[in-house]
Amino acid sequence: MPGPNLRIAPPAGAQASFREDFGQRFIVTVDTEEEFDWGAPLRREGHTVLTVPALRKFQEFCEGFDVVPSYLLDYPVAASPLTVEAIGKAVRAGKAEVGVQLHPWVNPPFDEEVNAHNSFAGNLPYELERSKLSRLHARICEAFGTAPLTYRAGRYGLGARTASILEELGIAIDTSVRARFDYSAEGGPNYREHPLHPYWADARRQLLEVPLTTLYWGPLRQLGNVIYPQLWRTPRLRGVLARAGLLERIPLTPEGITAEEALRGVDIAIDDGLPVLVFSFHSPSLVPGHTPYVRSEDDLDALYGWWRTLFTHLARRGIRPVSAAQIVSGVSLD
Template sequence: MTKPKLSIIIHAEEEFNWDRGFFRSNTDVSHGRELIDFVDDIINNGAKVTLAMDYPFIKSSDGKEVINHFRRLEGKDIEFASHLHPWVTPPYDDDNDEVENYFSFPGNLTKESEFNKLKNLTDEIEKETGTRPITYLAGRYGFGRNSEEILKSLGYKVDLSISSYTNFTENGGPNFTDYSNEVYSENTITYIPHTCSIISFSKMIEDHFNKNPSSLKIFEKSKITALISKILRIKKYRLSPEGFSVSEMIEVTEAQLRLGQREFILSFHSPSTKIGMTPYVNNQKELDDFKKSVLDYIGWFNNNLNGMAFLPKCL
């Protein structure tokens, strides 16, 4: 049987308050040193890291420091990928600082605007790193109707934008509730979803919904079905240290292993490596717990599962 494989995907981006809207002026990046130190720890513990970088990150002095530090490891333990936050990526269509929530999802832009922004980001990453990225992660997982064609035209080979079992339509985003964690290829693009799983006290129920994600829609329709969901303790966990403990991340992994999944993505946002930059890390204890959960999970994955590390572009 194929060994399970793990990739660490870091959404390398600017620092902003997620609850206060999307502003072009929010471009600060001050966590470069913290990110370098933690990524070094991750690599030293036997994992590989993809830095999915957005425009403010690569244009900042801290971002450039991160790139320069890891340039020698590109293609071995590090992959430089792109991460499109359209509200802070030129060219812009107007002079407004605040961007509507709807247009924070790249796939909701016009085809021309999405192409121009991603081309600009792609060119800048190549300029800063010396490597043209072939792996893409849409900001806010905002993959849209034109995204695949745009990716192909710019030479991309891998997309990481699918968030399994997740529905973003309430905020104007895509609906991935019909998607499992299965890796698949279509029109020259390989799609590797961010790993999520449905968890329940009953493994039979758990397996059913993980195998048939579209059946989860029944729990969106009424208070009665919501109550049933609560009774069955049906929850969705993400393979991430942001909001999830190491034991919960292991639950995700074990649930998906039972279904035959072999490729896993653990993800988090780069500002979480510095205190006070995301809702997940507000003090030293939370930072220590955050780091420990990632490293403990990597150790468990490698030692208990005899797992392997991979970079998306090398899959």
């Protein structure tokens, strides 16, 4: 019997509750993936995993703040011995976690055409999505000797039956929903109406959705979901509203978001009582020249400075880091 459709916003009453001692926490998720040309069409071949060793430096940096990163591995990264060399020891010590991230165009079996529509894994036929996910899950289990708890669809591409596959694999958390974003023009999901607060994806409470955190800031923030979708034809107007301090969309990521902007978003999330703040970025940004966000050593220094600023501010506000395993254990089933 098909499970819930994660592309659809949850019904009333699905919101998850957490134990009183859980408080408010934050988690750092890393889309840990191969390097490719962000400006070119997707290809099965021609990618590299040269940035994987840089995970070790980021891991050591996070350990200095008692942060347990969640590395969401796609197939080329999971298949590379460099990955276990970089973070295997930290995973075994409980100082890092590994999860699943499906980039279907580089994940066997290769039975589909590579195109924009098929880059959203949830658009694939059910059996093919299931087969790709199962192979990736098995590869991660084999490489790290532990079963991943967390899934994120590449390009946030959940499908109508993805939840059934995740439940079959024993994955407890999905974090593919990018609330406040709409990918339907490209053939992907529309998450504009999905909540930021974690919620149960199924009535049996076996799969918890923990959306990526994106806030609206400014006097017009309560109308963000009404106003922002109308601005896609006029991106310059988005900039005007942001510069005027009227309306700004702030995803919690160092990629394209300044530390000052992120701090505003964090404070809104804390003041709104959000129990889990979800940060994310792409692992190739840890080496200059592989993403549009980090082109130089100065950019890389700025990226680490961004995290240092955010971690310091979160500690000052009493928001502790959390792992995926702690989220699972901290949720209340009452």
